[in-house]
Amino acid sequence: MKKTLLLLALVGAATATHAQSSVTLQGTVDLGVGYAKGSETSRTQLISGGNTTSKLIFRGTEDLGGGLYAMFWLESGFNADNGTFHATNTNNQPSGTTTPGGMTFNRRSIVGIGGPWGEIHLGRDWSPNYEPYTGKFDPFGLSAGVALNYIGSITPNQIRASNDIVYVSPKVLGGFSVNVQHWLGENPSGSQTSSDGTGSGARLSYDNGPLNAAVALVRTKYAAGDAIYRTVAGAYDFGPARLSFIGTKNQQGTLKESGWLVGVTVPVGATLLKASYSTLGVDRPGDPEGKKLAIGAVYNLSKRTAVYSTLAAIRNSGGARYAITGATTAPNRSSSGFDLGFRHNF
């Protein structure tokens, strides 16, 4: 006994010429059981987003005629293990971090216009840095097997920016595209920190068949020291296996962090096997460094639904104490973790 809800473009019929309506309601619920082990504390936990972030999306496009379109994209990340939502940030500064819990469009909140010349949109968006961190280059994306090289302590606008003006080019010259952004800290004028949270970034991507590559530069101003991210990534799909790498050099004031990742994915029937090796080092006496190995398998029950498992281990040296999320480990000690989960896109 079901009632079926059909999306009908009632509007369009009589009065509007380009009123082809569409709203897409979609998302992901991803939950797994995980264990994170450290030399100090360990933890058994339910993990939301072990394969793909749990999220709710409202989005749509409208054909404006003449090759133009309007678009919007509103996306909320949530912790499916307890029903809370992720926080957002209103001004690209620590003072703008919101209380987590209630639903926000923390992941994306944009409206824009596009055409053959590309797309301009405004709002809260993925920063140019984001693409290299996704499954496009990291076999595990921003999940449990999350690469060390982008979980350092420098984070402003590493992944997203609010009050953002974005231009995305179409693909040209057989695969090149550009993403250019400028975001605002929105502080009152006249003080030393007026420009805090204001920044810019750009990414050049190349996508042509089996070859993907991207290079991104992001800089946000802070009177106490600009946050700067330099990221490069590449991947080649040989068919039986796809190899990828990412390199990152991040900096805020005198703090410098750098790392890299190499990854591989191997499709075997409905299963995707994957592995990555990533590092994160801090430019500081003693050269603290973490090295992480992650291996995993994703078994696709359908196009939208999968069972997955991940194993990961971190080794620390030079006083570093990186640990699998949920555990804490002493300097130079190891940490390891495991998850077994279920991901459903709707």
Add this chain to the structure above:
Amino acid sequence: MKKTLLLLALVGAATATHAQSSVTLQGTVDLGVGYAKGSETSRTQLISGGNTTSKLIFRGTEDLGGGLYAMFWLESGFNADNGTFHATNTNNQPSGTTTPGGMTFNRRSIVGIGGPWGEIHLGRDWSPNYEPYTGKFDPFGLSAGVALNYIGSITPNQIRASNDIVYVSPKVLGGFSVNVQHWLGENPSGSQTSSDGTGSGARLSYDNGPLNAAVALVRTKYAAGDAIYRTVAGAYDFGPARLSFIGTKNQQGTLKESGWLVGVTVPVGATLLKASYSTLGVDRPGDPEGKKLAIGAVYNLSKRTAVYSTLAAIRNSGGARYAITGATTAPNRSSSGFDLGFRHNF
């Protein structure tokens, strides 16, 4: 524009007699780049809702037969520039203001029943004052060109009320309708402030072809001094131009604020040109007063999508220091602002 999700009552067909279901998921994403200038501080910012408030709406009606219908309307306002949502208020008193950030149905949260005799609904609703503040009488509505006369310092239930019981009449006598409301502060009995936040309001509207008019009276009790709003508005569409005015007299305890607005809109092809002049004065020694001029244009790319721009300037006298949102200005100094934005209804 609206998308209607029609429920094909596959279930209902068999068992229910009035099962024609409908849920409408709609909203607005409106973002622009703005600059607000004041003598003290200025600010460059992304502005959400420069033309129309960014919002998400879930609503529907059900035909109950016999001319009756059930209805619900759940509406959330949000800041599309950073993904946060607007706060609501639980008890029509300062103590009931919620932490902003997470999604609430701050704009409207009602359920009710209607018929030929009108509609009764309960919940959080627009107060009787609301209609005169909308685009129906103010060319700019509650947007960047926002009229001075309703942004004073007296605000409880000026625009919305929680715990509200509302009757809306049908149109009678060729265009008259009535909106009568009573809302509750929901305080425990037996104290001096037991009635704080409890209030009532009514609006008489007249809508007939080119002529619109409304008069509203709102009063909420507070032991420290009732908040009272008296509002009158009118508009006439001459065809080539539509003229409108609003007058407001607000009062809370000994504080009295009054103002007025005159507005004009001129459609030129797909463009709507608009201008308004508004004032706000406080009944206090020195007669502090602000005067604001706003001019703007909205170019409709489709029925749902528009590009818009607004210019506004405020002059202060008598010690007043009103400023464009985002700027601060010294007493008797001016403030001005500009926005350029994009609005999409879905």
Add this chain to the structure above:
Amino acid sequence: MKKTLLLLALVGAATATHAQSSVTLQGTVDLGVGYAKGSETSRTQLISGGNTTSKLIFRGTEDLGGGLYAMFWLESGFNADNGTFHATNTNNQPSGTTTPGGMTFNRRSIVGIGGPWGEIHLGRDWSPNYEPYTGKFDPFGLSAGVALNYIGSITPNQIRASNDIVYVSPKVLGGFSVNVQHWLGENPSGSQTSSDGTGSGARLSYDNGPLNAAVALVRTKYAAGDAIYRTVAGAYDFGPARLSFIGTKNQQGTLKESGWLVGVTVPVGATLLKASYSTLGVDRPGDPEGKKLAIGAVYNLSKRTAVYSTLAAIRNSGGARYAITGATTAPNRSSSGFDLGFRHNF
């Protein structure tokens, strides 16, 4: 009764074998006017959820073939009188209670897989105790006429649990089914309170035509004293009337509370008459005890929409001071209440 929203945007992916997408968007808006009287304070108020909790639900299932399906269910409870949402709890401990206001999936947030062997899902779910508290056994469910026997002061995981792993069996042996759960407090290892918030529960239900029965046991660990719930419930539909009972024995550390409910519902045309008598006693010197009588009527305007009214009165003895929600009453004094409301499912 489900509404299935076909996402045309997603369908048509040529490669998917089981790509039949479905998202159901549904919910309830329920509001009434109520008066709660106590010997100390009384209150007139709008009540959200007097008949059924106001809520928003996103859910769906996917046919995975071979008798398997994937499912998700995301459900948010809200206060329709003011637009705020209910809080959730992240770790089954007082420290995990979130700030109320913004939308969370506090009522349910699960993803899982099912088949002929039953269903396994993960996330935040109703605890095994929940079913006996619903309209299945209590004529008033968790509404204004709410039974005394489950509103005591022992509450952790009484109704829901986060970080929960759930198995639900199919119906076997002509009506038996089992719901088994284990939830995690997710504390770091190595402290005395590491297991706080971790617990388990199980329910055995029997549903066969007019006969429903359930017995549930729930236990969550706390170093300061485990929270334990023992619940039994039964109902039989004689046709002209349906009789039901619930018995509860709850315990946390040295605090013990127990109570029972007897209920009856009588359908008369489109109206459902209902009554319940419930008790709650604390095992403490003086034997404080409350006894509550509730009577009500629900008039169904359609399958989805109803008008309802409830009258309830509480008597206290032994120093107890239970009161209708919104009122406070002195020890051994009475409390009474009344509501008149409107409930719409969409």
